[in-house]
Amino acid sequence: xxxxxxxxxxxxxxxxxxxxxxxxxxxxxxxxxxxxxxxxxxxxxxxxxxxxxxxxxxxxxxxxxxxxxxxxxxxxxxxxxxxxxxxxxxxxxxxxxxxxxxxxxxxx
Amino acid sequence: xxxxxxxxxxxxxxxxxxxxxxxxxxxxxxxxxxxxxxxxxxxxxxxxxxxxxxxxxxxxxxxxxxxxxxxxxxxxxxxxxxxxxxxxxxxxxxxxxxxxxxxxxxxxxxxxxxxxxxxxxxxxxxxxxxxxxxxxxxxxxxxxxxxxxxxxxxxxxxxxxxxxxxxxxxxxxxxxxxxxxxxxxxxxxxxxxxxxxxxxxxxxxxxxxxxxxxxxxxxxxxxxxxxxxxxxxxxxxxxxxxxxxxxxxxxxxxxxxxxxxxxxxxxxxxxxxxxxxxxxxxxxxxxxxxxxxxxxxxxxxxxxxxxxxxxxxxxxxxxxxxxxxxxxxxxxxxxxxxxxxxxxxxxxxxxxxxxxxxxxxxxxxxxxxxxxxxxxxxxxxxxxxxxxxxxxxxxxxxxxxxxxxxxxxxxxxxxxxxxxxxxxxxxxxxxxxxxxxxxxxxxxxxxxxxxxxxxxxxxxxxxxxxxxxxxxxxxxxxxxxxxxxxxxxxxxxxxxxxxxxxxxxxxxxxxxxxxxxxxxxxxxxxxxxxxxxxxxxxxxxxxxxxxxxxxxxxxxxxxxxxxxxxxxxxxxxxxxxxxxxxxxxx
Numbered sequence: 244x245x246x247x248x249x250x251x252x253x254x255x256x257x258x259x260x261x262x263x264x265x266x267x268x269x270x271x272x273x274x275x276x277x278x279x280x281x282x283x284x285x286x287x288x289x290x291x292x293x294x295x296x297x298x299x300x301x302x303x304x305x306x307x308x309x310x311x312x313x314x315x316x317x318x319x320x321x322x323x324x325x326x327x328x329x330x331x332x333x334x335x336x337x338x339x340x341x342x343x344x345x346x347x348x349x350x351x
Numbered sequence: 352x353x354x355x356x357x358x359x360x361x362x363x364x365x366x367x368x369x370x371x372x373x374x375x376x377x378x379x380x381x382x383x384x385x386x387x388x389x390x391x392x393x394x395x396x397x398x399x400x401x402x403x404x405x406x407x408x409x410x411x412x413x414x415x416x417x418x419x420x421x422x423x424x425x426x427x428x429x430x431x432x433x434x435x436x437x438x439x440x441x442x443x444x445x446x447x448x449x450x451x452x453x454x455x456x457x458x459x460x461x462x463x464x465x466x467x468x469x470x471x472x473x474x475x476x477x478x479x480x481x482x483x484x485x486x487x488x489x490x491x492x493x494x495x496x497x498x499x500x501x502x503x504x505x506x507x508x509x510x511x512x513x514x515x516x517x518x519x520x521x522x523x524x525x526x527x528x529x530x531x532x533x534x535x536x537x538x539x540x541x542x543x544x545x546x547x548x549x550x551x552x553x554x555x556x557x558x559x560x561x562x563x564x565x566x567x568x569x570x571x572x573x574x575x576x577x578x579x580x581x582x583x584x585x586x587x588x589x590x591x592x593x594x595x596x597x598x599x600x601x602x603x604x605x606x607x608x609x610x611x612x613x614x615x616x617x618x619x620x621x622x623x624x625x626x627x628x629x630x631x632x633x634x635x636x637x638x639x640x641x642x643x644x645x646x647x648x649x650x651x652x653x654x655x656x657x658x659x660x661x662x663x664x665x666x667x668x669x670x671x672x673x674x675x676x677x678x679x680x681x682x683x684x685x686x687x688x689x690x691x692x693x694x695x696x697x698x699x700x701x702x703x704x705x706x707x708x709x710x711x712x713x714x715x716x717x718x719x720x721x722x723x724x725x726x727x728x729x730x731x732x733x734x735x736x737x738x739x740x741x742x743x744x745x746x747x748x749x750x751x752x753x754x755x756x757x758x759x760x761x762x763x764x765x766x767x768x769x770x771x772x773x774x775x776x777x778x779x780x781x782x783x784x785x786x787x788x789x790x791x792x793x794x795x796x797x798x799x800x801x802x803x804x805x806x807x808x809x810x811x812x813x814x815x816x817x818x819x820x821x822x823x824x825x826x827x828x829x830x831x832x833x834x835x836x837x838x839x840x841x842x843x844x845x846x847x848x849x850x851x852x853x854x855x856x857x858x859x860x861x862x863x864x865x866x867x868x869x870x871x872x873x874x875x876x877x878x879x880x881x882x883x884x885x886x887x888x889x890x891x892x893x894x895x896x897x898x899x900x901x902x903x904x905x906x907x908x909x910x911x912x913x914x915x916x917x918x919x920x921x922x923x924x925x926x927x928x929x930x931x932x933x934x935x936x937x
Contacts, residue, residue, distance in 0.1 A: 249687035253751055265820075269813055276806040283802055311724050314803075320731075320810035327735040328818030331611060332825055339612035344831040350841050 273318045280317055356401035356414050358462060359389035359428060360472070363455030367448045379439055382447060386432035389458070393424045400464060409524060412464025419647065422790040423461050423583045426651045427454065429776075430575045430658055437662050437769035438568030446486045450572045452479035457576040461583055465524040466514040466541075469584070473510065473548075477503035480577060483569025484561050492564040498840070499561035502547070506554070510544025513537050526584075531592050542589055549581035549632055550625050551598050552605050556837035558624060559609070563617040563674070567665040570617060574624055574661050575654045582631045582650050586792075591638025596722065599633025600729040602626065607736025609835065614828040616664040616674045616749060619740055620657065623700065626733050627653050633730065634715040637722045640793040645714030647791050652707035652780055656699035659773035660741065663693030666762035666770070667749060673757075676745070676828035681754030688761050690750045692770040697746055699777040701738035701812055707780035709808065710787070710799045717797065735815045742812075743819045748828055 251257055313319040366385040373381050398421070401414030431454045438446065456479060459472030477500065484496035516537035518524055529538050543554070550558040558578070562570050589595060606626025610619045627649070634646030666689045667682065668674045683690055695706070702708035712734070719727040761767065780787050788795040819826070 245691045246687040249683050249690055249750075253683035265813075265816070269817060272806060272809040272813055275802070276810055279803045279806045311720065311727070318810065320807045321814045323731070324735055324811040324814035325818050327732055328739055328815040329822060331608070331732070331736055331739065332818070332822050335608045335611035336825060339831075339833065343834045344612060344829065345834060347830055347832045349832045349834075 269321075273321050276321070277317050280315075356396070356399075356416070357392050358402060358413055358459070359392045359424065360413075360455045360457075360459035360462065362389045362392065363431070363451045363458065367451035367455065370447045370451065371444045382435050382439060383432065385451070386428055386435050386454070390425075390428035390432060393421065393428050396421065396424075402462075403464075406467075409467055410465060411468050413459070413468055414462050415464030415526070416462065418790070418792040419583070419587060420461050422647055422651060422792070423579065424458055425790060426654050427457055427461065427576065427579075430654050431572075433655075433658060433769050433773050434568065434571045434575070436772070437571055437665075437766050439765040440763050441566075441568055443486060443566075445482060446566060446568060449479050449482035449486065450569070453483065453572055453576060457580045460580045464526055466517070466526050467524050469526055470507070470511060470514060473580075474507050476577065476580065477507065480569075480573055481561075483573055484565045486569060487564060487566045489564070495561045495564040498837070499557050502554075502557040502840075506544050506547030509540050509547070513540030513542075513544055516540060526588065528590065529588050534592070542585075542592070542595075545581050545584050545589070546598070546632075547581075548577050549585060549628055550578055551602055551628075551632060552625070553836045555602070555605075555625050556835045559613075559618050559621040559835065560837050562621040562624070563615050567669045571658055571661045571665060574620070574657045578624055578628045579650050579654055582628060582635070582646065585632065586635050586643055586646060590635050590643050592636055594636065596633050596636030596638075596719075596726060599629045599631070599636050600719075600726045602629030602632060603733035604729050604736070605629070607733050607740060609833060610740035611736060611744075611826075612829075612831075612833055613740075614675050614677055614830055616667070616676060616679075616745055617661065619676075619745055620660050620664060623660075623737060623741055624657060626737060627657065627700065629733065630712060630715045630730060633726060634718060637718055637726075639718055639721070641795075641797065642715060642718035642722070644788075644791040644793050644795055645711065645716075645718050648711040648714055648787055651787055651790075652699065652711040652777075655773050655776045655780075656696045656707060659692055659770060659777060660696035660700065662766065662770045662773065663689050663696060664745070664749070666692075666766055667759070669766070670759035670762060671757050675830060676748040677830045679749045679755050679757075680752045681750070682757070682759065683750040685757075685759050686750070686761055688767060689770070690746060692774050693749075694742075694746050695774040695777055697738075697742040699781070701742040702734060702808060703742075703812060704800070704805055704808060705778060705781040707777045707787075709781055710784040711780075713799055713804060713808065714795075714797060731811060734811060738812050738815045739819055743816060744826055744828075747823075 252261065313323065362385055366381070369381065370378065396416055398416050398418070399414075400412060401416065402412065404411045404413065431450075434450065434454075435447075438450070441447065453476060456472040456475035460469055460476065463469035463472060481496045481500045481503075484492050484499060486492075514524065514537075516535075520535060520537055547554045547557075562573055565573055585595065603626050606622045606624070606629060610622040610626070613619045613622060631646040631649050631653070634642040634649065637643075664674060667679065667686065670686065671679065671682075673679055699706040699708040702712040716727055716730050716734075719730055762770075784799060
């Protein structure tokens with residue numbers, strides 16, 4: 244079964260179908276997020292207060308209950324994921340080519 | 352202390368001595384029985400303090416059993432079983448012995464109640480694990496192993512200094528939680544020692560340097576134990592230290608950034624250990640019950656899925672002899688099972704719903720949201736990088752993309768079984784998180800499967816996927832070597848050798864010149880003077896006179912030496928007669 248599934252995914256003939264499936268999934272998760280924003284009111288601050296108590300009562304900068312701005316925006320994490328991914332690729336590859344990437348026998 | 356306590360560490364350490372004696376099926380059975388017995392031992396163990404020994408006036412505790420040590424021991428013994436099964440076909444006894452000592456000493460650290468016991472097992476760990484690198488028997492592995500050992504010896508010395516200083520301050524070796532307010536130099540030395548093993552930048556480079564050079568099975572063991580025992584000791588001693596929260600978040604991003612540009616599959620995974628351990632270190636630094644729970648849960652899940660990833664890429668390395676993405680590709684037709692297992696590890700590490708990463712990683716992220724939004728965003732950025740490199744890039748360039756022309760077979764049965772068990776645990780924990788949550792050090796009042804959490808994670812990951820496919824060409828792996836902070840000691844050692852060879856050599860030459868010019872010249876002149884006055888006139892005078900005497904004497908004696916046998920025979924006969932006459936008439 245695994246082999247069949249893998250062969251299906253690997254077969255170039257199916258790439259259009261797979262891509263279409265992927266795009267539909269993308270739209271669906273954004274729709275789900277919008278749905279969550281419209282119909283759901285659950286939030287971490289509603290959890291019992293003890294949950295956020297420090298085990299050692301020591302840390303500073305604790306601002307429990309403050310909601311992150313991104314959680315109010317529809318599809319925020321989709322944008323964050325997409326832009327984050329692109330920036331990461333460009334920055335890492337850029338710094339890599341400019342500085343970090345050397346020939347494989349660099350240390351020899 | 353009424354019930355018996357068996358230290359699982361000793362099962363492994365004593366067991367390792369029997370490995371070279373046993374043969375064939377008996378040995379394989381024994382190899383599997385020891386971790387199985389140790390796992391049962393841990394499952395049946397009840398909390399308490401065991402194995403207290405008085406030694407040289409010190410109180411050594413070999414068995415501090417509480418919820419924290421139990422959950423780590425649980426996953427250590429479980430992973431040991433999976434790892435042994437994975438390497439069951441290995442004929443090299445040395446590898447089995449090294450891995451047993453390594454696992455045993457990790458368990459020794461886990462149950463240690465004092466710093467002396469901890470330190471001893473800590474050092475055995477370093478020395479046992481380096482053999483898992485050396486047994487690869489390549490020049491690269493030997494070199495990387497030496498670097499690994501040197502770094503760990505330095506880390507051990509720092510830890511030891513901290514332990515001794517701490518003993519001077521508090522008067523005992525007890526290994527327990529240290530409050531951030533009471534932190535001294537000793538505290539930070541111990542923390543640095545622990546952080547070195549947790550691969551916290553900038554003292555992390557030993558990990559991506561050594562792990563990819565280890566043997567196929569060795570890497571499976573190494574990825575589980577060294578960093579996670581460090582997480583355990585940090586969780587016990589340093590929960591709530593803000594510096595760890597910050598360093599952890601930096602680690603999480605640092606590791607994924609290197610993974611983006613890395614070419615070697617196992618080095619990508621090694622950098623992702625740095626990143627994933629970052630989540631744990633961050634959770635420990637936050638220090639709340641939820642964060643420590645999250646760190647512990649993530650360590651548990653991580654050991655299994657990272658082991659699975661190293662097993663999947665190890666299977667490819669075992670069957671093809673290659674681990675560089677630029678030399679692989681198109682394996683999906685030949686190793687579909689290895690692909691399935693690797694992707695299972697890949698989606699677990701990325702934290703997809705229904706996998707172990709989803710329930711463990713998000714607990715730490717959730718805890719970080721209440722601590723600092725900035726740290727939470729760093730952890731989520733690391734999630735993007737994780738899915739990008741391990742979930743997508745690694746399987747895509749090994750199993751799909753171009754056809755590399757190699758047609759390997761699937762890995763042997765024992766390897767497939769081991770990967771199957773690990774994959775099962777990844778899904779099992781994702782579907783039934785209560786199993787893990789019930790083992791955590793603090794009670795869990797948190798539900799991972801909520802609609803908003805599900806939507807958040809799916810958006811983050813799937814849109815990362817979109818970015819990946821759009822920039823696929825840009826991500827093509829390049830056969831390069833990437834500079835990291837190991838540059839300082841790798842080039843540093845070269846610089847040291849250069850200083851020894853060049854400036855010191857030149858200096859020596861210069862010094863030689865001065866020596867020749869002044870010292871030699873002076874001694875020559877002085878000895879010349881001595882020769883002319885003292886030697887010739889006095890010493891030579893005496894010597895010459897004595898020589899003259901012996902020459903004259905020789906002139907006389909020469910006359911007796913005729914060289915004729917007849918003469919010698921005559922004198923011998925004469926001497927003989929004289930002697931006999933003397934004895935007869937005395």
